[in-house]
Structures are given as C-alpha cells and as structure tokens.
Amino acid sequence: MQRPPLKHWRACGAALVVRLPDDGDTRERAICTVCQTVHYENPINVVGTVPWWGETGDQVLLCKRNIEPRWGKWTLPAGFMELGETTAQGAARETDEEAGASIEMQELFSLINVVRVGQVHLFYRARLLSTHFNPGHETIEARLFTEDTIPWDEIAFRTVRETLERYFDDRRRGHWGVHTVDIV
Amino acid sequence: MQRPPLKHWRACGAALVVRLPDDGDTRERAICTVCQTVHYENPINVVGTVPWWGETGDQVLLCKRNIEPRWGKWTLPAGFMELGETTAQGAARETDEEAGASIEMQELFSLINVVRVGQVHLFYRARLLSTHFNPGHETIEARLFTEDTIPWDEIAFRTVRETLERYFDDRRRGHWGVHTVDIV
Numbered sequence: 001m002q003r004p005p006l007k008h009w010r011a012c013g014a015a016l017v018v019r020l021p022d023d024g025d026t027r028e029r030a031i032c033t034v035c036q037t038v039h040y041e042n043p044i045n046v047v048g049t050v051p052w053w054g055e056t057g058d059q060v061l062l063c064k065r066n067i068e069p070r071w072g073k074w075t076l077p078a079g080f081m082e083l084g085e086t087t088a089q090g091a092a093r094e095t096d097e098e099a100g101a102s103i104e105m106q107e108l109f110s111l112i113n114v115v116r117v118g119q120v121h122l123f124y125r126a127r128l129l130s131t132h133f134n135p136g137h138e139t140i141e142a143r144l145f146t147e148d149t150i151p152w153d154e155i156a157f158r159t160v161r162e163t164l165e166r167y168f169d170d171r172r173r174g175h176w177g178v179h180t181v182d183i184v
Numbered sequence: 185m186q187r188p189p190l191k192h193w194r195a196c197g198a199a200l201v202v203r204l205p206d207d208g209d210t211r212e213r214a215i216c217t218v219c220q221t222v223h224y225e226n227p228i229n230v231v232g233t234v235p236w237w238g239e240t241g242d243q244v245l246l247c248k249r250n251i252e253p254r255w256g257k258w259t260l261p262a263g264f265m266e267l268g269e270t271t272a273q274g275a276a277r278e279t280d281e282e283a284g285a286s287i288e289m290q291e292l293f294s295l296i297n298v299v300r301v302g303q304v305h306l307f308y309r310a311r312l313l314s315t316h317f318n319p320g321h322e323t324i325e326a327r328l329f330t331e332d333t334i335p336w337d338e339i340a341f342r343t344v345r346e347t348l349e350r351y352f353d354d355r356r357r358g359h360w361g362v363h364t365v366d367i368v
Binding site: 004005006007008009010011012013014015024027037039040041042043044045080081082083084085086087088107108111113115118120122137178180182184 | 191192225291
C-alpha cells in the first residue's frame with residue numbers, strides 16, 4: 001500500500017516540514033509550519049480469517065480477487081481494520097464482506113509484520129458453519145480447497161501463503177499455535 | 185489518545201467533507217472536496233514488553249511515568265509502533281527507551297483491543313539479562329516488583345494491569361499462552 005503524499009497538516013491545512021521535533025524525539029517527523037504540531041505515521045493492521053471446513057479441517061476457503069492489486073489471484077478473506085472494532089470483529093466483517101461465509105470465530109493464528117509497507121497482518125482461525133458462500137463485489141469466486149488443490153502459484157499475497165503453510169503444518173502436528181512472522 | 189482534528193486533505197490541503205464514498209463503501213469517510221480522495225483512519229498499535237527476572241520469573245520490571253497521561257503511575261515499557269520496525273522490534277525499542285533494560289525478546293504474550301481509543305496493544309515476554317536499568321526522560325524510576333509488591337492501585341493503564349494479571353496466572357499454571365482481551 002502506497003500512503004498518500006503528506007504535505008499539509010490535517011487540522012489547519014498549512015504546509016508540513018520534515019524535521020526533528022523539539023521534544024527530544026530522535027526521528028524526523030512531518031511538522032506543521034504554522035502550529036508546530038507533529039504528525040505521526042504508524043503501521044496499519046490488516047485482519048482476516050482462515051475459514052476451515054471438514055471434520056479435520058482439511059479444507060480452507062479462498063477468495064478469487066475481483067479488485068486490484070492482484071486481480072484474479074486467490075486470497076484469504078482480509079482487509080484493513082477499522083476504528084470502532086476489535087481485531088476479531090474486523091476479521092469477521094471482512095469474512096462476511098469478501099466471502100459471505102458464516103463462521104464461528106476462533107483463536108488468533110498468525111501475526112505477520114510486513115515492514116516495507118508498514119502493515120501488521122493478523123489472521124484468526126474460523127470454523128465454517130456452512131458451505132454456502134455469498135461473496136461481495138470484491139470477490140469473483142469463493143471456494144474450498146484442500147492443501148493439494150490450493151493454487152499455490154496463484155496466491156495473492158505472501159502473508160496469505162505463510163499463513164496457509166502454517167495452518168496445514170499445525171493441522172498435521174495436531175496442535176494449533178500462534179505464529180509470528182516477519183517479512184522485511 | 186485524542187486524534188487531531190481532521191479537516192484538510194494531507195496531499196493538497198483542501199477541505200475534507202464527511203460522506204459515503206462512491207465506491208460502494210458502507211462507512212462514512214472524510215473525502216477531499218477537490219480531488220475526491222478518501223481519507224482512511226485506522227487503529228494504531230502500541231507495543232511493549234513484560235520484562236521478567238528471577239529463575240522462575242517471579243519479578244517484573246515496571247516504570248514510573250514521567251509524562252502525561254498518568255504521570256507518576258506505573259507501567260510496563262510500551263509505546264506507539266513506528267514505521268520501519270516489526271512489532272517485536274518496536275517493543276524492544278520502547279523497553280530500551282523507557283527502562284534502559286537489556287533483554288532477550290520472547291514470545292507474543294497479549295493482544296488487547298482498546299476499541300474506544302482505536303488502539304491495539306501487543307505485549308511480548310522478555311527475559312531481563314541484567315538488573316541494571318538506565319531509564320530515559322519519560323521514566324522517573326524503573327524497578328523490579330514481585331506480584332505481592334506491585335502497586336496494583338497505581339498502575340497507569342488497564343492494558344498493563346490485564347497483562348500483568350495474566351502473566352502471574354500463567355506463571356502459576358506453568359504454561360505461557362497468548363492472551364487476547366477486548367476492552368470496549
């Protein structure tokens with residue numbers, strides 16, 4: 001994700017200048033040239049689920065993207081966390097919006113830092129309550145895959161691949177962990 | 185944390201108006217009246233550690249705050265995650281800045297949604313390598329406490345108290361989990 005250009009202060013519209021603040025901060029910030037307020041930019045959370053089906057969880061739900069970037073590639077349902085919701089509520093909302101899937105939310109499964117773009121991706125395991133999906137406009141098709149049938153070369157994002165690999169690893173081991181991964 | 189007023193678009197400085205975007209979004213956003221670009225506001229991550237000492241981890245390091253809010257109250261080292269770092273790197277940086285403590289970073293321990301203020305707090309367990317602390321200007325004093333000596337009524341933030349309680353619970357159980365907590 002490219003962040004929009006940062007040239008004007010959100011409160012008054014005056015020009016920003018990049019310099020060290022006067023409060024002992026050791027990092028250069030964008031600072032308002034009129035009111036001297038410091039603008040902080042922080043990483044953004046992306047929240048989603050690994051929706052699974054089958055007594056042993058051998059199938060997972062993937063969505064074929066109908067939007068850029070990575071149009072036509074396959075992803076787990078996920079999107080930007082919004083104000084006013086928890087990480088799990090955001091993950092459930094995205095699962096509804098992108099897959100129209102009915103789920104029971106489970107535990108946090110992966111936390112993946114994507115440092116270069118300033119994002120933290122959080123995936124929860126989610127038990128599918130039905131195989132009837134009703135994807136929204138962002139999705140061409142929502143479908144169940146086993147590990148063998150997943151289109152591994154057509155996965156939209158590395159965070160999704162890393163999460164899916166760990167899902168099937170943990171399933172084989174018979175133990176669900178919480179996985180932290182750093183992509184620099 | 186109060187977010188600064190949002191009145192002008194960061195790229196061009198023109199006025200923003202709050203309305204539904206034209207792209208099918210179901211949530212009102214601040215949109216530039218000139219270039220129509222949508223401004224998104226998202227939750228911010230706060231990252232920190234539970235620095236522990238003693239063969240059985242019976243002591244934890246707390247910092248007495250030298251800054252508002254909650255001046256003079258006790259906290260675990262934590263602060264806003266920055267661009268260009270992972271969650272664990274941010275937690276280590278804050279531990280260095282606020283406590284000047286030498287640590288070995290361990291596993292993610294708690295993820296706490298603070299919905300009302302749009303924050304997600306992430307604490308990692310961290311083994312202290314020394315009891316020599318060198319706190320920065322944000323801290324009056326950095327000290328080790330056992331569960332019995334922690335000033336429970338003088339803890340700065342609920343996220344810190346929730347994390348400390350789970351730390352000592354898990355220690356008693358002899359098993360370290362990853363705890364997700366929602367504060368609405």
